[in-house]
Amino acid sequence: MASFGATEKDTEVRLPRATKVKNKQAADKQITAEQLLREAKEIQLEDDFKAPKQIITDPEELAEYRLSKRKEFEDMVRRVGRFNGGIWVKYAQWEEAQKDFRRARSVWERALDTNHRNVTMWLKYVEMEMRHRFINHARNVWDRAVTLLPRVDQLWYKYIHMEEMLGNVAGARQIFERWMRFEPDHAGWMAYIKFELRYNEVERARAIFERYIQILPTVQAWVRYAKFEMKNGDVARARECYERAVEELGEDAQTENFFIKFAEFEEKVKEVERARAIYKYALDHIPKAQANNLYQRFVAFEKQHGDREGIEEVVVSKRRFQYEEEAQKSPLNYDNWFDYIKLEEGAGDIDRIREVYERAVANLPPAHEKRYWQRYIYLWIKYALFEELDAGEPDRAREVYRTCLKLIPHQTFTFSKIWVLAAKLEVRQKRLEAARKILGTAIGVVPKDKTFKSYIELELQLGNIDRCRKLYEKYLEWNPANCHAWIKFAELEKTLGEVSRTRAIYELAISQPALDMPEALWKAYIDFEIELGERQRTRLLYDRLLDRTKHIKVWLSYAGFEASPMPAQEDEDAGPSNQDGEESAEARAKNARAVYQRAYKSLRDSAPNAKEEALMLLEAWKTFEESATHGSDAEREEHVAAVQKKMPKRVKRKRPVTTEDGLEVGQEEYYDYIFPEESGAAPHLKLLELAYKHKKQKTAGQEDS
Numbered sequence: 057m058a059s060f061g062a063t064e065k066d067t068e069v070r071l072p073r074a075t076k077v078k079n080k081q082a083a084d085k086q087i088t089a090e091q092l093l094r095e096a097k098e099i100q101l102e103d104d105f106k107a108p109k110q111i112i113t114d115p116e117e118l119a120e121y122r123l124s125k126r127k128e129f130e131d132m133v134r135r136v137g138r139f140n141g142g143i144w145v146k147y148a149q150w151e152e153a154q155k156d157f158r159r160a161r162s163v164w165e166r167a168l169d170t171n172h173r174n175v176t177m178w179l180k181y182v183e184m185e186m187r188h189r190f191i192n193h194a195r196n197v198w199d200r201a202v203t204l205l206p207r208v209d210q211l212w213y214k215y216i217h218m219e220e221m222l223g224n225v226a227g228a229r230q231i232f233e234r235w236m237r238f239e240p241d242h243a244g245w246m247a248y249i250k251f252e253l254r255y256n257e258v259e260r261a262r263a264i265f266e267r268y269i270q271i272l273p274t275v276q277a278w279v280r281y282a283k284f285e286m287k288n289g290d291v292a293r294a295r296e297c298y299e300r301a302v303e304e305l306g307e308d309a310q311t312e313n314f315f316i317k318f319a320e321f322e323e324k325v326k327e328v329e330r331a332r333a334i335y336k337y338a339l340d341h342i343p344k345a346q347a348n349n350l351y352q353r354f355v356a357f358e359k360q361h362g363d364r365e366g367i368e369e370v371v372v373s374k375r376r377f378q379y380e381e382e383a384q385k386s387p388l389n390y391d392n393w394f395d396y397i398k399l400e401e402g403a404g405d406i407d408r409i410r411e412v413y414e415r416a417v418a419n420l421p422p423a424h425e426k427r428y429w430q431r432y433i434y435l436w437i438k439y440a441l442f443e444e445l446d447a448g449e450p451d452r453a454r455e456v457y458r459t460c461l462k463l464i465p466h467q468t469f470t471f472s473k474i475w476v477l478a479a480k481l482e483v484r485q486k487r488l489e490a491a492r493k494i495l496g497t498a499i500g501v502v503p504k505d506k507t508f509k510s511y512i513e514l515e516l517q518l519g520n521i522d523r524c525r526k527l528y529e530k531y532l533e534w535n536p537a538n539c540h541a542w543i544k545f546a547e548l549e550k551t552l553g554e555v556s557r558t559r560a561i562y563e564l565a566i567s568q569p570a571l572d573m574p575e576a577l578w579k580a581y582i583d584f585e586i587e588l589g590e591r592q593r594t595r596l597l598y599d600r601l602l603d604r605t606k607h608i609k610v611w612l613s614y615a616g617f618e619a620s621p622m623p624a625q626e627d628e629d630a631g632p633s634n635q636d637g638e639e640s641a642e643a644r645a646k647n648a649r650a651v652y653q654r655a656y657k658s659l660r661d662s663a664p665n666a667k668e669e670a671l672m673l674l675e676a677w678k679t680f681e682e683s684a685t686h687g688s689d690a691e692r693e694e695h696v697a698a699v700q701k702k703m704p705k706r707v708k709r710k711r712p713v714t715t716e717d718g719l720e721v722g723q724e725e726y727y728d729y730i731f732p733e734e735s736g737a738a739p740h741l742k743l744l745e746l747a748y749k750h751k752k753q754k755t756a757g758q759e760d761s
Contacts, residue, residue, distance in 0.1 A: 122154065133166075141167065141174050152184055160184065161193075175208055186218065194218065202231075206238045213247070225255060239271050246280065258288060273305060275314040282321065291325050310341055312350045319357070328361045339373060344380045351377055372403050387419045390431045397438065406447055413439045417460075426469040433471050436460040440477065450485055457481065472498065472506040483514065503534050508541070516548075524548060539565070539573040543580045550584065558584065566600075582617075589622045591639075606662055608669040611655035612676055619648035619680060641686040649695070652677040656702065660731070667704065667729040674702055704729035 112118045129147040137143050144167035151160035164181040171177070178201040185194040198215040205211055212235045219228040232248045245268040252261040265281045278301035285294040298318045302309050315338035322331040335354045339347060351374045358369075379396035382389060393416035400409045416435050421428035436456060444453035457478035464470055475498035482491035495511040498504075508531040515523040528545040535541065542565035549557040562581040571577060578601050585594040598614045621639060652673065659670045681695040707730055710723045 125150065137167075138170055141171060141177055144170070144177065145180055148180075148184070157188065157190075172204055175205065175210060178205070178211065179214065182214070182218075191222070202234070206235075209240060209244060212240075212244070216247075216251070220251070236267070242272060242274075242276060242280075245272070245277075249284070273308075275301065275305065275309060275311055278305070278309075279314065279317045282317075286321065286324075294321060312338070312342060312347055315342070316350060316353050319353070323357065323361075331357065332361075344377050347377065372399060375399055383415070388422065390416070390419075390435060393419075393435060394438075397435075401442070401446070409442065410447075413442070420463070424465045424468050429464070429469070429471070433460070433464075433474065436474070437477060440481070444481060444484075450481065453481055454478075466502045470498075470502040470504065472502075472504040472510075475507055476510040479510070479514070488518070499530065505535070505538070505541075508534075512544075521548075521552065536568050537570045537572050539571050539577040542577055546580065546584070555588065582613075586617070587623060591622055606658055608655075608659070608666075608672060611651065611658075611673060615648045615651040615655065615676070615680070618651050619644055645684055645686055648680060649677075652680070660733070667731070670731070671704060671729055674699060674704075678703075701732065704731040 110121070112121055129143070129150065132143045133147060144163060148160050148163040148167065151157075151163055164177070164184070167177055168174075168181070178197065182194050182197045182201070185191075185197060198211070198218070201208075201211045202215060212231065216228045216231050216235075219225075219231060228251065232251060235244060236248065245264065249261045249264050249268070252258075252264065261284065265284060269277045269281055278297055282294045282297035282301075285291075285297060298321065301314065315334055319331040319334040319338075322328075322334060335350070335357060338350055339354065342350065355371070355374060376396070376399060379392060379399065382392045383396065386392070393412070397409065397412050397416065400412050413435070417432075417439060419432075421432050436459075440453045440456040440460075443449045443456055457474065460474055461478070464474065475494060479491040479494040482488070482494065491514065492511075495507060495514070498507045499511065508527060512524050512527045512531070515527065525548075528541065528548070531541050532538070532545070542561065546558045546561040546565070549561060562577075562584065565571075565577055566574075566581065578597070582594055582597050582601075585597060594617060598610070598617065601610055602614070621644065655673055656670065656677070659666055659673060663669070678696060678699045681692065681699055684692055684695070706727050708725055709728045710725055712720045713722045713724050714720050
């Protein structure tokens, strides 16, 4: 045992003194062996069971204990030692506790023969040797470990740490060199470099860095090399490292982190322009999706070192990056393109603006449906307006419109605004024939209301009346039901003083079998005749209109017309001739009253259920009579009383409420109107009225008493 570093005294076990048994008589209470075994088993099954403490009193008992313990361990390693390394560890540590290092080493060696790839086994083996200062044994174990497992960095770190703690710097360096032959990762190289720097071996560290960047040519290695030179105060060497990295790494150096480190280095050495150039170079060469952090750093840099223009440029670049990302995700998001274009127009770079416009209009809508094209078409409009107004290139704007018109599927739908804007461009360029050709093509290919209106407006501004007439004729041939077109055509002739033409147009319009807004057309015709002072013609128009419709508004308008003086009469000087005849106030009131009577009779005869319309007519009639200025007060009161007699009575009634299926679900109250001529058809109303009067009189009598 002494040969292994332990003396006989170290291995000596001191046993306690044996005690003699004083009373050898049988105990009063006897128990059987079966009871003892049962109690022992119950104790072992308890959760807080602890093995009894064994007290060894002599060397023979100790030897017996060691033998039984070794036998127990041997049985365990025989059964599960190949699969459970913890058994070997416990076995070796027990032998170590017995100070039997030879046996402990034997156990460790047997364990490593079973599984030499178990790193924990090697580490615990070496820890045992180091704990008891068996240095040479520990070195032997480390050499075997790193030879068998050279890719396990932990073994190298522990081995080097032991040698460095022993002060064996040369030995530690040799171990590092052995490790470097296996080309470890970045941490291994940096550990070697830090080792040399701890002993102020700067040149050795620089040489290691050169080997490091050759074996691991990455951005991380070059940045660490540059930081090493910067830490040693050699700015030129540090900059050279970054520049060599750009040359040697090529595309691999085009990373966000590398350029940020390079720019921060230049900023640290007060080279602001160099740092700005690096940032701009990086932003131009790195994909936008990979440069988010770079943009943020650039913004912070410009805020700290740049002027206002530089800061604005950075902000624009950041927003440009966001729009680019959105354009890549959803190229059909035209709102994003509009915002992007607005940003570029604010920057003022013509070439970049054109590039964004071209990229935007290249994203065609997914289907030939107008709802998909309505937003897209404004990209072309803005593009053309930009070329004409901002860039001052009307030829380019003309080409933009031409290309847009070729893209639109005119057989399915069209956009008249494109035709009109293209024609207006030619007008601004004083090319009237080209503008007429564009609008004529639009009318011939896909006629639309807006196209006709714009073409007519253009010719009207130019004073070409004959062309306007021809266009109106084509317009009405294409859409004869368009009342607006008829009215505008008639107004054109009216402004020219062509009364007969105007009247003919109106006559032709009201004779059409279908009209979209006939009430507007009739109103325009009637207003035209009223302006001319043609009361008789206006009256005939009202009669013709009443032959087609008995609407309450027509009757009220007719009565209002009869009650009002003609505009031509109002302009003349008031004279005796105006007080007599058809235009006198009395005659006009008589004619208006006759219209009201006709209207009331017509409504009650043709539509007896239109009671609210009849009530509306009577109220208007009553207002007219009350506001009359001719005749005496007695006559006025007589006319008002006559109208008042025709007024209906309002009664509350109930009617059933039915669902869509025809089921009656209840009743609702409503107000009905009983006209005087209906009283005879409903005699029970008279009885109800008398009963109501009687009740009212009775109530009044009780209150007086």
